[in-house]
Amino acid sequence: MHIEPGIVDGTKIVLSYATALASFGMAAKMARDSIRDSGILPLLMRSAIATALVFCFFELLPHHPVGVSEVHLILGSTLFLLFGAGASAIGLASGLLIQGLFFAPFDLPQYGMNVTTLLVPLFAIGTLSKRVIPAATPYVDLKYTQALALSTAYQGGIVLWVAFWAFYGQGFTAENLLSVVSFGSAYMGVVIVEPLIDVAVLASAKALRTATSGSLFVKRLHMPA
Numbered sequence: 001m002h003i004e005p006g007i008v009d010g011t012k013i014v015l016s017y018a019t020a021l022a023s024f025g026m027a028a029k030m031a032r033d034s035i036r037d038s039g040i041l042p043l044l045m046r047s048a049i050a051t052a053l054v055f056c057f058f059e060l061l062p063h064h065p066v067g068v069s070e071v072h073l074i075l076g077s078t079l080f081l082l083f084g085a086g087a088s089a090i091g092l093a094s095g096l097l098i099q100g101l102f103f104a105p106f107d108l109p110q111y112g113m114n115v116t117t118l119l120v121p122l123f124a125i126g127t128l129s130k131r132v133i134p135a136a137t138p139y140v141d142l143k144y145t146q147a148l149a150l151s152t153a154y155q156g157g158i159v160l161w162v163a164f165w166a167f168y169g170q171g172f173t174a175e176n177l178l179s180v181v182s183f184g185s186a187y188m189g190v191v192i193v194e195p196l197i198d199v200a201v202l203a204s205a206k207a208l209r210t211a212t213s214g215s216l217f218v219k220r221l222h223m224p225a
Helices: 008-039 040-059 076-102 106-134 144-170 176-189 191-205
Strands: 064-066 070-071
Touching: 008 040, 008 076, 008 106, 008 144, 040 076, 064 076, 064 176, 070 176, 076 106, 076 144, 076 191, 144 176, 144 191
Parallel strands: none
Antiparallel strands: 064 070
């Protein structure tokens, strides 16, 4: 979902700084909630793991340029279910920054756009999870349909933000519209795969309860809300 260089440039890029600041504010709130729930050390440990995973997702997993951006298997809902919203937000923002600083410096001017595109859908699934997952249901007991709802919301949010940046930067030309549609069509294929990964990861966590019920994972993984 990396916005290609040149899609948004000039003074228009200032908007991405504002959306990134707003996203960091929401991430800070989620981190604060996580500290209240389990303490700062567990949050730091989960955030470190999430950061390493996000970096691997971007650098090691297959990714292909399509239209206005790239198709990545980000596994945002998987991170959310394992580590919670606060640690996942920190991991997504930090992993993206590390990749830009050391491996893709040409992406740094687009960091504000990219981090907004990653974080806002995460906040959305944090709200959605409270509606589609009963309070008495630990995450390890999620059904495929519930995982699908979270994944669809996250990936759909990414597609919407990429489309916004593309139209904001380049306008509603026929060529730009085709590029956005091409990206969106390719990216929504991830929705088929991610819920299966979520269910498999959660089943593994349930089978390895002794190893996954500690402070390295969010309490809700094995406990009701």
